[in-house]
Amino acid sequence: MRDEDFTVAIIGRPNVGKSTLFNRLVGKRLALVDDQPGVTRDRRVGTGRISDLVFTVMDTAGLEDATDDSLEARMRRQTEIAIDDADLALLLIDARAGVTPLDSHFAQLLRKGATRIALVANKCEGRAGAPGLGEAYGLGMGDPIPISAEHGEGLTDLYDVISEAMADCGVGPVFKADPREQDIATSTDLEAVDGVEGADAEQEKVQIGEEGRPLQLAIVGRPNVGKSTLINRYLGEDRLLTGPEAGITRDSIALDWSWEGKSIRLVDTAGLRRKARVEKKVERLSAMDTKRAIDFAHVVVLLLDARDMLEKQDLTIARQTIEEGRALIVAANKWDLVEDRAAALQKLKDRLQTSLPQVRGVPVITLSALEGRNLDRLLKATFEIFDVWNRRISTARLNEWLHDKLETHPPPMVSGRRVKLRYMTQAGARPPTFAIFSSRAADALPEAYVRYLANGLRDDFGLEGVPLRLNIRQGKNPYAPKK
Numbered sequence: 001m002r003d004e005d006f007t008v009a010i011i012g013r014p015n016v017g018k019s020t021l022f023n024r025l026v027g028k029r030l031a032l033v034d035d036q037p038g039v040t041r042d043r044r045v046g047t048g049r050i051s052d053l054v055f056t057v058m059d060t061a062g063l064e065d066a067t068d069d070s071l072e073a074r075m076r077r078q079t080e081i082a083i084d085d086a087d088l089a090l091l092l093i094d095a096r097a098g099v100t101p102l103d104s105h106f107a108q109l110l111r112k113g114a115t116r117i118a119l120v121a122n123k124c125e126g127r128a129g130a131p132g133l134g135e136a137y138g139l140g141m142g143d144p145i146p147i148s149a150e151h152g153e154g155l156t157d158l159y160d161v162i163s164e165a166m167a168d169c170g171v172g173p174v175f176k177a178d179p180r181e182q183d184i185a186t187s188t189d190l191e192a193v194d195g196v197e198g199a200d201a202e203q204e205k206v207q208i209g210e211e212g213r214p215l216q217l218a219i220v221g222r223p224n225v226g227k228s229t230l231i232n233r234y235l236g237e238d239r240l241l242t243g244p245e246a247g248i249t250r251d252s253i254a255l256d257w258s259w260e261g262k263s264i265r266l267v268d269t270a271g272l273r274r275k276a277r278v279e280k281k282v283e284r285l286s287a288m289d290t291k292r293a294i295d296f297a298h299v300v301v302l303l304l305d306a307r308d309m310l311e312k313q314d315l316t317i318a319r320q321t322i323e324e325g326r327a328l329i330v331a332a333n334k335w336d337l338v339e340d341r342a343a344a345l346q347k348l349k350d351r352l353q354t355s356l357p358q359v360r361g362v363p364v365i366t367l368s369a370l371e372g373r374n375l376d377r378l379l380k381a382t383f384e385i386f387d388v389w390n391r392r393i394s395t396a397r398l399n400e401w402l403h404d405k406l407e408t409h410p411p412p413m414v415s416g417r418r419v420k421l422r423y424m425t426q427a428g429a430r431p432p433t434f435a436i437f438s439s440r441a442a443d444a445l446p447e448a449y450v451r452y453l454a455n456g457l458r459d460d461f462g463l464e465g466v467p468l469r470l471n472i473r474q475g476k477n478p479y480a481p482k483k
Contacts, residue, residue: 006171007056009086011079011110012137013063013102016094017122021149022046022059025409043082050159051148055166058082064104069327088116088165091141095121095129099136102329107139109474114169119144120159125151132466171362214256214263217382218297219319220290223271224314225305226333231255231266231368242267250291251267259379267293275403298389298430299327299382306332306344306366310351318356322467327389328362329381335366336373360455361464389466390429398424405456414444431467432457438472445472 002441008025010018025048048057060082063073083089091110093103110117121133124146136144145161147154219227228240228364235257254267270286294300300321304314309332321328340342349364356362363381367374400425411419420439429437434457438445454470457463 006085006088006166006169007058009058009060009082009089011060011063011083011106013100014061014094016092016097017149017188018092019059019090020049021090021120021122022057022147024152025049025057026218031315035155043078045255047304050155050162053159053162053166055162063102063169076297076434076445078273083110083113083115083333086115087169087171088118088162089356090118090120092120092122093132093144094122094123095132095136095146098132098366099139104139106332107141111141117141118165121146121159122149124148125153132189134362163216178374184267185467194449214253215299215382215386216265216267216297218252218267218269218300218326219303220269220306220317221303222273222311222317223301225271226369227271227303230303230333230367231268233369233375234259234266252289256291262383265290267297269293272313289391291320291462294326295324297326297387299329301331301378301382304330304332304348306334306338309344310355312370316357320358322356324452325430325467325469326467327385328359328393329365329378329385330362331367331378333367333369336368336371341366359465359467362459363465385465388463389431391427391432391461391463393423393432394428397425398434400461401456405453411449412446414440414446431469432463433469433471435473438474440474 010021012018022044027049028046030044030046042057043061044061046057048055060079063076063079070427077144082361089110091103091107093099119136119139119141121136121144123129123390124133125148129146133144133146145154145157147158182275190479207449219230221227227474228242232238232240232242233253239255240253252267252269254265257264269290272287292312302318302321304310310330316329318328321332330348332345335341335372345364345366352362353360353363363385365374365378367378369375408420411421413419417440421436423437423441425435427433434454450472454468457468
């Protein structure tokens with residue numbers, strides 16, 4: 001059982017180990033970690049645990065001494081919001097680097113606020129952090145808590161501080177965390193249950209998007225197409241950093257939300273550039289994080305810039321989504337800036353039909369995230385394509401359909417022998433997966449005939465716009481000697 005009434009924010013200057021501590025508390029490698037300062041930019045929220053304490057924990061961007069309209073200043077404002085929302089703020093310093101002027105500056109500012117502050121000295125493993133730990137007393141914020149976020153040392157002392165703060169806030173009693181608990185409400189957990197078949201799939205279909213698991217909706221695309229702006233518009237607040245700079249978002253941020261009573265987990269992702277242009281390690285880590293978001297999503301929205309639609313990189317992202325078996329929606333953002341809209345829309349649909357024939361009929365939505373146009377249309381299309389992605393067809397209907405197809409267009413002869421297709425069933429959903437049992441091996445049936453069957457399935461059972469897998473299997477010969 002969890003108590004989410006208590007929130008802990010991890011704050012500090014860049015590169016003191018905030019994301020490392022966040023990952024340690026949530027028990028997963030959710031936040032990107034690198035030696036380069038300033039990797040974290042957006043607030044990330046998760047469920048933290050220390051022994052029997054369970055609380056909400058926020059990772060924040062490094063505090064910068066900037067108050068203008070620069071990216072650093074916008075990051076600082078996001079961190080200030082996190083501090084205001086927190087019941088306890090952990091001011092993290094690097095004990096090996098000692099107390100810096102920036103640490104002292106922010107300690108003075110934090111003391112003036114209403115949020116309870118605890119001073120935490122990170123990187124205290126070994127003797128190298130001892131001098132910095134001694135300097136931390138000079139900040140006048142009480143006894144510093146020595147920890148090593150990377151090695152998990154000092155969590156007992158951190159437990160005492162958080163437990164005391166929770167008691168002072170009237171949060172409790174503290175419940176024992178169940179290690180078997182599946183935390184499906186945490187905004188940073190991107191995992192989804194896939195490969196469910198039969199009645200279990202039907203049950204999962206009912207639960208997702210309603211009172212059970214939220215529908216995982218990942219927003220992907222090239223840098224600076226408006227992914228964070230779109231999610232901010234849905235949430236009704238500036239929850240994610242936005243701006244004219246390309247590549248502001250670095251790691252995938254998942255946020256729980258609801259639309260018309262349906263639970264949705266919106267996942268903002270880093271912009272994906274061509275591999276040849278990716279040079280920095282952080283960008284490679286961001287690309288891997290985005291790929292993971294696609295892998296665990298139910299529906300993926302490929303967001304395009306309407307002024308420069310469906311470039312080679314857009315098609316690469318779309319093919320990755322299809323190969324993973326996710327439901328895909330193509331959304332053209334900044335539609336208000338397009339002059340000849342009819343021509344642009346027709347060009348986009350023609351390009352999709354030519355370049356992505358494997359998902360014929362993929363939904364195309366035009367919108368403006370900045371002005372809030374057609375945002376409900378996108379969500380309506382999301383749940384419609386999700387239902388298609390989950391669709392199951394009875395074996396009786398499939399075999400009746402297969403019989404009609406074979407009579408209309410029988411399989412061609414291969415090496416002078418007719419290929420017999422005997423039986424068909426749906427092996428799974430998400431995406432729809434079918435198995436046809438044949439008298440010959442799968443490679444004996446021409447690819448063109450397999451496409452004929454796949455297109456027939458799409459047309460006759462309303463499976464357009466989603467990946468479809470059709471497997472030809474060779475049935476066992478009952479007269480063959482057993483091995």
